[in-house]
Amino acid sequence: MLEPGSGSAVRPGPGAQTAPGRSGAPLAEAVLAVARRDIASFHALPLSHGGSIRNSKVRDVYEALFGQAQLAAEVSYSGTMxxxxxxxxxxxxxxxxxxxSSFGADATVFLSAGTSTANRVALGALVPAGGRVLADRSCHQSVHFALGDLDAVTEYAPMRRCCxxxxxxxxxxxxxxxxxxxxxxEGVPYDTVVLSAVSYDGVRYDLPSLLSALAELHPSVSVLVDEAWGAVHHYHPRLRALTALExxxxxxxxxxxxxxxxxxTHSAHKSMSALxxxxxxxxMGDGELRERVAQSLFQHHTTSPSWPVLASLDLARLQAETEGEALLDRSLNLARTLRAEIRSDPRLSAFRVLGPQGHLxxxxxxxxxxxxxxLVDIGALGITAAEFRRILFDEYALYVARESGDAVVFHVHIGVDEGTLLRLLDALRTMQRTYRATSEALxxxxxxxFIIAYPxxxxxxxPGEKLSARTREELDALRTSGVEIYTLRQGGTASHPAPASSLLSGTADTE
Known part of the structure; x- marks a missing residue:
């Protein structure tokens, strides 16, 4: 059965060594040790140590993508090996x-098959046969599908909007x-409550108040808290108070x-240095809970876990203990700078930070x-959020994933540094100069x-023509189709407000 940690009160400070050994990451050390040995396997994996590609024509591509160290660490040893x-x-x-011990849990399980599997494992252990579940409607799809497979009697709390x-x-x-x-x-309490406590677009639940209210109403309830996007929050005093384990x-x-x-559940790669x-x-529970989780893990997790992924969880924990607060301080400062620049710089006036005073x-x-x-509204640029994301990726090598209406979410995680933020601000200023012309023209x-579609x-x-609703609708349709659109002032000075596929510079082609 799964064994408990050494106590929830342990919270190592910066620079702490948490385990014997050179690095304080025992699993990472063990995987590295076997990777350094020239072990020939009569089991699996053929790819380990590059054995199956030694004389292959595609070896260079493998090594360029994964490197020799990654190939050596991809092993399939189990048991006492x-x-x-x-x-x-x-x-x-x-x-x-x-x-x-570091996170303050009674026990922790590492998984190499993602948090979708972690949610499924947790629900398999928490929800009794035919159990009643009250679920957060905004939960990840893995929760909804797992509850369906469990034949749980599930009801959903309604959704609401910020403002x-x-x-x-x-x-x-x-x-x-x-x-x-x-x-x-009514005498039919829910057995399990599922909460999606840290959302994709930046909402955090007040878990101390929520869990306290649930415990007061029904002390023996079980709760699954999906904190996929908030694993690293535990390691900063400003953020820790709202975490589930705290x-x-x-x-x-x-x-x-x-x-x-x-x-x-924590999707570690979303906020920490994990693969x-x-x-x-x-x-957080007794030995019976841990045994149920062990059984559910066996039922749902792959029997071929990735040891490099598991080792990265060990290293990510160690880094968060020793460097997490400083890294999060940087993230918080950079996010604050991004908000301040958007609000104060006239060269960024086409962008608007959303939320009550930008905060929720x-x-x-x-x-x-x-x-x-x-969360930033980009609607004044005159292009869609999807176009904005595409241009930012293609032309500036910057990636944002989340869009909602005319808004996009910039996640200032611990991998974003000062140079990255400067690149983003420069890109936003350039895009404002380039794309706002169409919006202003209309x-x-x-x-x-002149507004000209090419082809x-x-x-x-x-110039001088009356603008109709039909004209605006035609432009919206052209933008969506990826047509290049140019704005030219009287006299021939050109702006280039919209190709969805490329950001042109210089003078428009004329034929």
Whole structure:
């Protein structure tokens, strides 16, 4: 069965060594040790140490993509040779214990198949057969599908929006608590509650208040908290207070012996220095809970875990302990700078930080803003958010993933440094100069510029022409199709407000 960590009160400070050995990351050290040996395997993987590609024509591509070190670390040793994934007794167990102690959990499980699998494993352990579940509607798809497979009786709390000016959505947590209280009063309490506590676009739930209210209404309830985007929050004093594990620790101090069981999933690669698919599953509960999780892990996780991914979870924990607060200080400062520059620099006036004064913090709604995310409206550029993301990627080598209406989310994570932020600000200023022309050209009732779609190179508007709703609709359709659109002032000075596929410079082609 899974073993508990050494105590939830342990919280190593900067520079702390948390385990014997050179690095304090026992699993990473063990994987590195076997990678350095020239071990020939009669089991798997053919690719390990580059064996199957030694004389291959594609060897150079493999090594360019993965490097010799990655190929050497891709091993398939189990049991006493390295450790058992499902019943660890060696370096994996040591690494998981260190992680449990570091995060303040009773036990921690490493997974190499992503947080979708971690959610499925957790629900398999928490939800009894035919159990009643109250779920956050905004949960990841893995939660919804897992609940369907469990034949759980699931009800969803309704969603709400931050405000009219902000597209962020999240569960109506007051309604969720009302639904939970009504079920308790009617004698049919929910067995399990599922919360998506740190959202893609920067909403954080007030977990101390939420979990306290649930425990007061039904002390033996089990809760799954999906904190996929917030693993690193534990390592900064400003962010730690709203995390699930810290909330449970506080509850236990005020209510010793509380029977509530809590599972927390962290998609480590989203906020920490872990490889993709690395996930933590933290448990707050007794030995029975840990045994149920061990059984569910065996049922749902691949029997061929990636040891490099598991080792990266060990290293990510160590880095977060020793450097996390400083890295998060940088992230918070850079996010603050991005907001301030957008608000104060006239060269960025086409952009607008969204939310109440750019911040989301409403105790009445039990939600707060993740300050490392900046939600920005780009509608004044005259291009869609999808076009904006494409241009930013193609022309400036900058990537943003999240869009909502005319807004995009910039996640200022611990991998973003000062140079990266300067690149972004320079790109935004250039895009404002280039793309805002079309929006300004259409601002009035009468065209002041030539607006020309290429191909075919025929003006959509000419100076002095009355602008109709149909003209604006035609331009929107052309932008969506990827046609290049040019704005030319009388006299031939050109602007280039919209190719979806490329950002042109210089003079427009004429034929």
């Amino acid at each position: 390295l450790d058992s994934f499902f019943r660890p007794r060696g370096p994996l167990r040591a690494a998981q214990r260190l992680a449990a 009219a000016q902000c597209p962020r959505t999240f569960a109506d947590l007051r309604q969720l608590l009302d639904m939970f209280a009504l079920a308790v009063a 909330a449970v620790r506080g509850l236990r101090e005020t209510e010793p012996g509380l029977p509530m069981t809590v599972a927390v 993709r698919q690395g996930s933590y599953l933290h448990l 913090s409403d105790p009445a709604l039990l939600v707060h803003e993740d300050p490392t995310r900046v 601002a009035g009732d009468t065209a002041e510029h 075919p190179g025929i003006p959509i508007t000419v």
